[in-house]
Amino acid sequence: MTMAHEITPEVKMLCDEVERFIREQVEPRSRAIEENDAIPSDLMQLTREMGLFGLTIPEEYGGSGLNLVGKCAIEEVMGHTNYGFATLIGNHTGISTTGITSLGNAVQKKKYLPKMASGEWIGGFALTEPQAGSDPAAMLTTAVRKGDRYILNGEKIYITNASVAQVFTVMAITDKSKGVKGISAFIVDRGIPGFSIGKNELKMGMHGCSTAPLAFTDCEIPAENLLGAEGMGYVQALKTLTAGRVTVSARCCGMMDKLISRTAEYMKTRTQGGKRLADHQGLQWMLADMAIARDAARGLTQRAIATLMAGGRGTMEASTAKVYSTEALGRVVDAAVQIHGGMGYMREVGIETTFRDARIVRIYEGSSEIQRNIIAGLLLKDD
Ligand SMILES: Cc1cc2nc3c(=O)[nH]c(=O)nc-3n(C[C@H](O)[C@H](O)[C@H](O)COP(=O)(O)OP(=O)(O)OC[C@H]3O[C@@H](n4cnc5c(N)ncnc54)[C@H](O)[C@@H]3O)c2cc1C
Known part of the structure; x- marks a missing residue:
């Protein structure tokens, strides 16, 4: 069996700091998060100051640049506190930023990562659709190239962080004839015409972390928001x-x-x-x-x-x-x-x-x- 990498002293120190932050700031608010199904704005601000939104974003863009070893070490610590809070951070520092950190070009990284590292912009990852859950390849959302724009049409559901996110990584079909190789990934900004975010779902648990549907109706995004090449999304x-x-x-x-x-x-x-x-x-x-x-x-x-x-x-x-x-x-x-x-x-x-x-x-x-x-x-x- 391959053995795990050692946790560096820096990551250990970060884990200790996060552990203290959780004990002093999150735990006392945990009951309120659970009852109100929302993270209090003062805790969001303290979390930004603590640098938790930038954990996995490279240092050159203002983050801590943790690799998977570090990210998992922090996730273990986060397992000790409010699940909704841990998910908001875990999703942002995981699936919602990975697309940009791994596929993004220099311009995209410079535009999005510093604000995502500071927590000014929170991320969401949108793959699931009403008829495409366990089988995401059955997705119907399309992105049709028109000059220097793509026109998005379709729906996504159950998107974590949707109510608070500013930046979404959205998967859509650019070439139906190519099957999964015709699915591409896009960066979509909150607030652009034709993009609406539905109401926060009421859930069994995970309170404090929003889950909501997204809808795209003739939503025009700049072609430069394509992540990587066409067909790399899936x-x-x-x-x-x-x-x-x-x-x-x-x-x-x-x-x-x-x-x-x-x-x-x-x-x-x-x-x-x-x-x-x-x-x-x-x-x-x-x-x-x-x-x-x-x-x-x-x-x-x-x-x-x-x-x-x-x-x-x-x-x-x-x-x-x-x-x-x-x-x-x-x-x-x-x-x-x-x-x-x-x-x-x-x-x-x-x-x-x-x-x-x-x-x-x-x-x-x-x-x-x-x-x-x-x-x-x-x-x-x-x-
Ligand atoms: C709280 C929450 C947050 C989420 N966050 C996100 C997010 O941020 N972004 C995002 O894109 N998605 C998100 N999802 C979607 C999530 O990934 C899907 O709900 C999940 O993949 C299951 O899809 P489904 O709900 O459509 O269930 P279905 O696919 O309809 O499955 C129903 C049942 O059938 C089983 N099943 C399905 N296919 C097979 C098969 N081939 N063989 C055996 N069993 C099968 C499933 O395991 C399940 O038990 C979230 C969901 C929830 C509930």
Whole structure:
């Protein structure tokens, strides 16, 4: 097995700073974020000042230039706090900026990245459509070249950060006859004529992080907003999602860490039947299983990171890590609720919030079923 890269002292220091920021600034506001389904504007400002929006953007554009090792280390830390907040940042510093950092030309980078690094402009990534979810190749959104413009028509749904984003990476068909090789990626600015953002969806969890549909009606964008060459959109989306799946796995490991330490703490303080929960062997074994699941998830996540860092495609490793870590989180949070008893069901305690938040990770960035399809497809591929 390829081993993971070491975390540098700089990344370790950054993780410590983020950990402190979460403890001092995010956690005290977490209940309010959950209840109001919004990130307070003062926290957004503090987050900008902290530099969290620029984590993965190259230093020359004002960011911290973290690679996948650093990004995943931060995701683990972010797994310890409000899920909506972590997703807003994780999406912006992941799938919503990757298109520009990897495919963007010098002009595009100079125009967008400094403002995205400072958090003045937040990013969104728009692939999914009403009839094209697990099968994004079934998309219908078109971008037709007309002189020095492209005309976009179509709809996107479930777009993370849509209500607050200024810059969207949008996938659209430029040449239907070429199938997935006719899908291209574009930078689309909020507020341009013909581009509208629908109302924020009410969701089971992930409160504080918006999810909304986008609509393009004869929406004209400058041809220079094409990312890379025509036809590179689908391959880029798949690459983006492969790395995205690893970062989701890393966040799940952080979430499991927190659930395990909270549950262990509770087991030491709660007494039933004349002894602490910690002294009931059945519960000890549940706690042990939680830790085993977390450690296995972390191992698979580290393997996927190492494969991608070594220049491998990492498709199998990323899908394996994602399906395992997200399902492990489901089991761990369920056990955490169970061990907390009635307390685990109470909103105020917060385990219930994680129970709802955790449900999304098996659906977005490729569902568990799609990850299994990918893994089986690779195993059954003819040489
Ligand atoms: C909160 C949230 C945020 C999101 N953020 C974004 C975003 O920022 N950008 C973006 O582009 N998209 C985003 N999505 C979309 C997300 O990626 C899709 O919801 C997901 O890929 C599943 O697509 P679907 O909802 O259309 O489900 P469907 O594709 O209709 O799937 C329904 C069920 O069938 C299963 N299924 C489908 N096809 C197969 C198959 N071939 N084999 C076996 N089982 C199958 C699925 O696993 C699932 O269980 C978000 C979704 C949510 C809920």
